[in-house]
Amino acid sequence: MERFETESLALMPGQKVRARVLAHHPWGVTVEIVGYENAGLTASVDMIQQFSRTTSSYDELLGLFPPTGSQIDAVIEQISRWHPPVSVRLSIRPADLESLVWSCDFCGEPIELSPGGDALVLDSRSNDGPGSHTLISHRRCLAERIHPENGGERARALTVGKAH
Template sequence: MDSLEPARRALVPGQLVRAKIVSHQPWGLFVDIVGREGVGASVDLIEQFSAAFPGRQIYQLFLPVGTEIDAVVEQVRDWYPSERGIRQGGIRLSIRPADLTSFSWSCDFCGQPTTLSPGGDGLSLAVLTTDGPEGYTVTSHRECLAERIRPEDGGQRARALWIGKPLPSNSPPE
């Protein structure tokens, strides 16, 4: 595992970040995540804005290198195909105004949108292995995950439904 793994894995879809533009690409931007030394990401401007900015109009979104922008983590992927031994993956960010307010992604269990922004109904599950640095993120509604946990494991089901949320008002004091 390389030294950047903890910093990269600490990022979660739906998380707001600050990004500094480091280069322009034909499809968008490469950026560094501010406050996370050495952790880079991409912003696919063509995918995000080509419908709203047809033709060459899209290039007005290519802000100067060095500019800092607000963004939301869209995907965290990291895998190493064994047949080629080539590392692939990365962090994708969105700068869509609507995503900065409330970020949604489709649930990997039911296919319906789930909100990953704070207070939303979604969870990001880190899928890791002890056999190497491979990993990726699964997106799920709280309910979809809870339904897939064995019924007799009520504690884990409850955790899936409540992680990151305030405790119910009728919970006993600690």
């Protein structure tokens, strides 16, 4: 058994994906992410969480469910790699597809996860065993928590992924 599942590491919060709807459930839909069909991960869209506040009836909410077998545009909200299988939660809200905003795990303030935003996605792993945990951070929040004498790592936290 591999210590860390690695195929899903290419997926991260804020990333746009295509997904194929597999089944309807009372709470939403299960999907497979196109290109990751054999990766051994589960993926879903919680339709009630995303749309129940904007619909006036359960029938109206059901009308928003994408048809089984259809492909949809989605954005990754969360990934859980704590234990197998990897679980991916997607959003299909139009606003999230334009710009996914989440909360910084350090300061709690909003942060844009979409390309061009100021978010860093941190995957923490133990050297003792499998599983990992994803944290979302503003660049400055991470940089402020790095020891002042480690200036190189502070500088990298402020610039990683930015075009030079």
